[in-house]
Amino acid sequence: MISSPTTRVPSLLLKGLGSFALRLILFFSFFFKGGVLFAQQSGGFNYRSNGTFVTITGYYGDGGAVVIPGVIAGLPVREIDRHAFSGLCSIWSVTIPSSVTIIRDSVFLDCKNLTSVTIGSGVTNIGPMAFRNCVSLIGIMIPSSVTRIQSFAFSNCTGLTSVAIPSGVTSIEAYVFSGCTGLTDVTIPSSVTSMAEAVFADCTGLTNVAIPSGVTHIGTAAFSGCVRLTSMEIPPGVTDIWGWTFSGCTALTNVTIPSSLTGIREGAFSGCTALTCMTIPSSVTSIERDAFRNCASLTSVTIPSGVVHIAQESFWNCTSLTSVTISSGVTYIATDAFRNCTSLTSVTIPSSVREIWSGAFAGCTALTAAIFQGNAPYFYSNNIFSNAAAGFTVYYYQGSTGFTQGTWRGYPCVRLGVPGTGFSSWPVLASLPADKRGPNDRNGPLDLPNLLSYAMGRNPLSAVPGDLPALAKPPAGNRATFRYRRAKNAPGVTLAPQISSALDSWNQASILASKIIQDGGDWEMVEIEVAAPPHGPLFFRLKATEP
DSSP states (O other): OOOHHHHHHHHHHHHHEEEEEHHHHHHHHHGGGGOOOOEEETTTEEEEEEEEEEEEEESSSOEHHHHHHEEEETTEEEEEETTTOOOOOOSSEEEETTOOOOETTTTTTTTTOOOEEOOOOOEEEEOOTTTOOOOOOOOOEEEOOOEOOOOTTTTTTOOOOOEOOOHHHHHHOTTTTTTTTOOEEEEOTOOOOEEEETTTTTTTTTOOOOTTTTTEEETTTTTOTTTOEEEEOTTTTTTTEEETTTTTTTTTOEOOOOTEEEEEEETTTTTTTTBBBOOOOOOOOOETTTTTTTOOOOOOEETTOOOOEETTTTTOOOOTOOOEEEEETEEEEOOOTTTTOOOOOOOEEETTEEEEEETTTOOTTOOOOOSSSOOOOEOOOTTTTTOOOOOOEEETTTTOOOOOSSSEEEEEEEOOOOOOSSSSTTHHHHTOOOOOOOOOOEEETEEEEEHHHHHHHGGGGGGGGGGGGGGEEEEETTTTEEEEEEEEEOOOOOEEEEESSSSSSOOOEEEOOOEEOOOOOOOEEEEEEOOOOSSSOEEEEEEEEHH
């Protein structure tokens, strides 16, 4: 049966109406979903409104100098939504009105030609990556109303030269200024108490940063790669220098560390090749792996008594290190801890050390002596001192166990007297040449006898003319005044002043008066008045004698 037109038309009409109704429903769903009006446009801006305020969602204008209006359709512009301007290379300046309170994430991300931004006084929050990769941005004034600058907000703004963080900010979040290679001046307010990870990482133009005294946390890699940073004072409330905080800061020469510090974490100063001196406070209990690796200019270090483990590779390639003091709290020296410290000539291992792992002092090519103050520790291999200097010798004290006289673990081994009883171990501790350690052997620029140097409390290798006995006052009548230096503790040795009138014989000086004119800690400078002949020449000397 063939249907008549009168029966088919109503059916087609219903279908047409149904299609129109569906489009109408979709239209209203798009524009009025949830009571919010979507995808409206005004003056080059896309925006949406909730009936109370407007949010800028995009831009389709001509670019250039963009001024965001404070009011659209009679409503205040309150927010700039995520990615609203991202990737637009046509804009070179932006003015944000004071009606805006939030700049959301990635708003100006990758705006490569953006050179300046004026942020209105109503903004309180700058979102993540808001200006990231704005490589032409050379200056920005962040208003005092801002209380939060979120992660990566200005990351890789390579043209940015200076920035002042407003006083309402309490935390500088992760990577905020990382990669800002042109940044040379940063002002951090006293309100800041925390700096998150990598906040200034790879800011290669930064030479100095004043961290407020209220800061208690500096995050991982905070200043990593700041190759022009020369000095740093860490605030007194900081307890940890976290991993890689200053790694690769190749111009850093001086760091002031507070007594509050307890931990130096992994790689904290790794690659700080200009760092010459580091005073580690006694409060520190942990020095982790790679902490000072490749600090090629570091000359001396003292490991505090609170540190139990010297971690793996912690001082690897510290090629200028000449002095290492290991305190009595250390029990464990890990693999490669001091590997390739090529200027280290001697090391004293305290009696507290129980384990030394593979390669701990390997490649220390100037090392001539290792002095063990206690029993032999457990060695995890025989390469602990591999590639040391020719003539390298292990020394141990009488009464210690685990060592063998002659050779121990493949190294020459010599027993010393009881520690603290005399001269016998001093030449080793003073790093004197192996073939010039006898009491009458002479060393140093002044050609001083070793025993006399010991009695004077002076290493002959570093002695200066002012250390030698000298006339303090011109002779008067039958009196003469001399000064000389003596060690406060030189057991087993006597130091006697002597006088002579002809150098053919010497007599004990008759001391009429004496006083200490300088206290050097473990030594003192003494001034004595002695009886002298009224006429003729007078010579003065010191004689050091072992019993």
